[in-house]
Amino acid sequence: MPTQKKDINITVELDEKNVASNIAFKADDMPNVDAVNCRAMLLSFWDAQNKDTLKLDLWTRDMTVDEMKIFFHQTLVTMADTLERSIDDERIAGDMRDFCHYFAERMEIKE
Structure with a gap:
């Protein structure tokens, strides 16, 4: 092929x-x-x-602080999804998603 x-x-x-x-x-x-x-x-x-x-x-230089917070949050969520697909470990990916939720709360981001 x-x-x-x-x-x-x-x-x-x-x-x-x-x-x-x-x-x-x-x-x-x-x-x-x-x-x-x-x-x-x-x-x-x-x-x-x-x-x-x-x-x-x-x-x-045009990237705002609020945009950077959202960008990082979305990147972390995507990383959790990729981790689950790549190592097939739902538990650890879930832990990472829990952190993403905590991160969004601490950064005052609406999910």
């Missing part, structure tokens, strides 16, 4: 102080959609050889 290749392109515009002013992404799976602009991104890669996570976390 032939392998497939998909490209995801991320473009980051920087201001004169090298602060992200715009982040945009485009993927092959989005053929009829222009690049999507966003205010923040969290990107992680697993380096199996070194047993380490390589991370790229960026946000623009």
Whole structure:
């Protein structure tokens, strides 16, 4: 069976102080959609050889504190879902979702 290749392109515009002013992404799976602009991104890669996570976390100067709180909450919820699918452990994923609920309360985010 032939392998497939998909490209995801991320473009980051920087201001004169090298602060992200715009982040945009485009993927092959989005053929009829222009690049999507966003205010923040969290990107992680697993380096199996070194047993380490390589991370790229960026946000623009326009990202508000309230948006960042929601962004982190939604990211944590997604991570709980991914954890459950990847290791098939409903109990620990549930514990993580409990933390997400606590996080939302502490950050005063409406779920």
